Amino acid sequence: MKKFIFLFSLLLSTFSFAQLSYPEQANHVKSVVLRPLAPNRYVPIMRMGERFELSFDDLEADQKEYYYKIEHYDFDWNPSGLSDREYLIGYQTDRIRNYENSFNTLQFYTHYKVTFPNNETKFRLTGNYKITVYDEFDQVAFVRKFVLYEQKVSAGIEIRRSRDLSAYDTKQYVEFDIKYPNVIINNPSEEVKVVLMQNNDWNTAMTHLKPQYYRGQQLIYKYVNETNFWAGNEFRYFDSKGVRDANIEIARVDSGPNLYHTILFTDEERIDLPYSLNPDINGNFVIRTIDGGQNPDLDADYTWVFFSLQSLEDLRGKRIYINGAFNNWEARDEFEMKMNPDTGKYEAIVLMKQGFYNYQYLTIDKDGNRSNHDIDGSFHLTENDYTVLVYYRPFGARYDQVVGIGYGKSDRILN
Template sequence: MKINSWLVLHIFLFSFLGFSQVEETNPPDYIKTINFKGNTPETQLPILRLGEHLILEFDALNGLEEDYYYKIDHYNYDWTPSVLLKSEYLTGFDNQRIRDYENSYNTYQIYSHYKLSIPNQFTKEIKLSGNYILSIFNSYNELIFSRKFMVYEEQSGVGVSIKRSRSIEHLDEKQRVDIVINPNGSAFNNPMQTVKVMIVQNNNLNTAILGLKPLYTIGKQLIYKYDTETSFWGGNEFLYFENKDVRGANTGVQRIDLKDVYHNYLFTNIPRYNRPYTYNPDINGNYVITNIDAENPSIEADYVWIHFSLVADDNYRNKNIHVYGNFNNYVIEDNTQLIYDESRDIFSTSLLLKQGFYNYKYVVVNSNNTIDHGAVSGNFYQTENNYKVIVYYRDLGARYDKIIGVGEGSSVNISN
């Protein structure tokens, strides 16, 4: 039987495209301060209980008051597209215009602030648990940006404990996550194949560990007591600054200046990889928008040019340094790169950020695009990090991956 090679090629390409992992789309320069949250005040990776509200907020700085539309898509545990129809996981409709927006008030930088709440009068309910992506389009149906979120149902208990590494080589640098999953009802069917686990450190999906299988079982319980497979670099506490009063030097701000908008010059940071660990409370890379003189910071907080600077060091003097944090969803971009100033022997860059309290740190991006989180800040097992464990389950014959439980732990309680 003669096979049409053209047909085989197109089937292969369709299969590859249809099942490739989907990544988030980063916004253009004029879209800023994307707050994506559930029932918590700070912006972070939304992990919602089925039936809870989801809120997306963002600012458009181009002054055009454009229309934006949203779509919601369901995905498998590994972020490949699921086979579900939209009517199976949504009650109502998406592809609707975001109607809730306001223009900035009493700010040097003009912007329009958009807010989307789900459920709403059009999208009434997300019916199924699992992975989702919320995509924002303009009126020309061009994708502006997208963000991932998860919805779970409580069908199992998830115990999370943080331990020091068992490896002598990384005893003082890494943290490992031990997990115990206990179903609320009957035991899982064939858990080695049907249960998958993802571990997220500090709400950063870029460093998440995905697809873990149980090491062994005890009765109905699934036990995960790996070493290297569930280990993360400890990192260091995040640096931070606060500029809720734009006219005065606040925490972390050395001096201010007013040009077209305000400029805040932060104190020059020093490398910490070669210094002892020092406890410094942070919010694990997140940020909170706030303004001391405003009733509604969403539209009254101004945009400020934040000037970062870092003392050069032989450990990274000739390397690619970036400022890193959840202020831009942990994305490495051209404007996050620090430029070396030979005359002052420092690295520096500036970012336009909305007033608030921000966590950040400096990382090295290697030639193969991997990120070295400890080259500047160091790695310490004592560092306080937040860990979330998301448990996926696809029963035999099922068509999608449920999220059946979420556990959370902090390394503030780390043990040997």
């Protein structure tokens, strides 16, 4: 326990430094959720008119005034250049009026939420968007991406084992087609762009893929190597819905000086183990609690979650991060694992709200290359979600429309 206390103290001493390194998310802002209101929908990719919600907690719990600003972007996530009146009905910037303080929690916080479209802000156009939340002093709290689309074309996806024999057991190959019977596309190779990504992590996105074949009003993408993804392994998980409860992933819960300490069992590397099916939600998370009331937004508490990893792999020159949708797939300082020489383990302590979390161990080398398989291996049988977004900009148009989306799962992978 002394070793964890030492690491805990080290984390607190560097807490403010992390805020300076990542101004896009202030340290006192946690549990940012941007997703559709429909059940079992985790990803901020919505059909035009579909309702979605942004929510977050401010751990300073002083009921600040927060504002949002919505901006339209092109395919490459550069500002589209459109005026806000062209892509919005109403206000581009408005105050977030719905907020309440937590109830009966050790960690006080103010919970904020806003639903779109609302009376002040509605959307005219599809496309890529960013929403920036900032406080009354114009300090940015965080930024999140989202996509609005209309289903004008259809996209079909098939996932197969890699055609590259050297990666036959470790990678997944994605082929897809786009059918557009009701859209006039004069020059598909120039007017149509696609994004192909794994588990809705934009860090995995493959862009600027050109159609290889044309068949009437159908575009066919059957690349050999370009659409291979490392399959990775099933996500790890823990469930802290019972703030005092140990379970299959939580070794014990200790009473800390202010908050509970959720001590996870030590994770071991899986790179040399055979693949084992472990159903997951592909990196996503759900805030929930069985303690207190029925509203997890206000009743779920925060705990310090202790992660530890035992790995014998040579990871010199690489950094290790805890990664998932809960931290927006970002490799920020507070999620970095550090070697504890006393235990011989990589360790990290993260402040997290009660809930069910998927996570993985991500490595990043000195050149910025990300890997989800250095520690846990990569197996073609791993169940992953794949998404294709179809963008269309006809000649002379000023913005990129999102005209279709396709989904695929590798749970029934083809040879």
